[in-house]
Amino acid sequence: MEPRLTKKEEALIRETIRNKYSQVAAASPGSYFRYPTGAEGLRRQRYPLDLMRDFPKSLIESFCGVGNPFSLGPIHPGEAVLDIGCGAGLDTLLAAKMVGPEGRVAGLDATPGMIEKARAHAALLALPNVTFQVGEAESLPFPDNDFDVIISNGVFNLTLDKEKALKESHRVLKPGGRFMLADMVLVAALPPEKAGKIENWYQ
Secondary structure, three states: OOOOOOHHHHHHHHHHHHHHHHHHHHOOHHHOOOOOOHHHHHHHOOOOHHHHOOOOHHHHHOOOOOOOHHHHOOOOOOOEEEEEOOOOOHHHHHHHHHHOOOOEEEEEEOOHHHHHHHHHHHHHHOOOOEEEEEOEOOEOOOOOOOEEEEEEEOOHHHOOOHHHHHHHHHHHEEEEEEEEEEOOOOOOOOOOOOOOOHHHHOO
16 A cells, blocks of 8 residues: 655645646647547547537647547436546537537536636537536535536546545436546556656656
8 A cells, every 4th residue: 555645745746737737738738648649549539520520620639538438328418517627628528519508518627727728619619508617526616416427538547535536526426427437547566666656646
C-alpha cells in the first residue's frame, strides 16, 4: 500500500495537473500525449464520426481522450448526462447531440481554460441543452439523483481521492443510472526507481 499524500503534495499535484491542461487548452494536445489525439484518436477509438460532421476543426483537434465511453452503451434522447473532466467539450457536445433538445448535458472540468474552450465550442454549435462549469470530481456541484448517465474519459486516473469521486458519482446518478468510464490503469507494479514518485501523477 502506498503512503498517503501530504496536503502539500496534494496541492502540488492539483496545481501541476491544472497547469498542464491549461497549456493543452491553449495549444494542440498532440505534443502533450503519447497516444493518438484529434481526428486520428477519434478514428482509432471508433467514435461515431457521422454525428460530428458539423463539429468545428478546433473541437476535433482538441480531443485527447484515452478511450470511447460511448462504446459502453447507448445514450437515449431526453436523458440527462454529466461529463466529468469534459476538457474542451467534445464528449459533452457529442452527448448533447445524442440526447437531443429534450435532454440536457453538463460538462465539468477542473481547468478554467478548458471550460472556456468548451463554452466557445458550444457557442459555435448553438446547442442550447449544454452547460459547462469548473469543478472537481470529488465534490460535484449537483443535487442527488440528477443524471441518467455519467461519462468520463481519462480523468479518474488523475483524481486524488478516487473513493470520494466514485461516491459523488453515485450520489448524483438517478437510481438505475449508468456510469460509462474510459480510463488508464496500471497492469503491473511500477519498477522501484519509479514507484511512489509525485511526478507519476502528471507526466
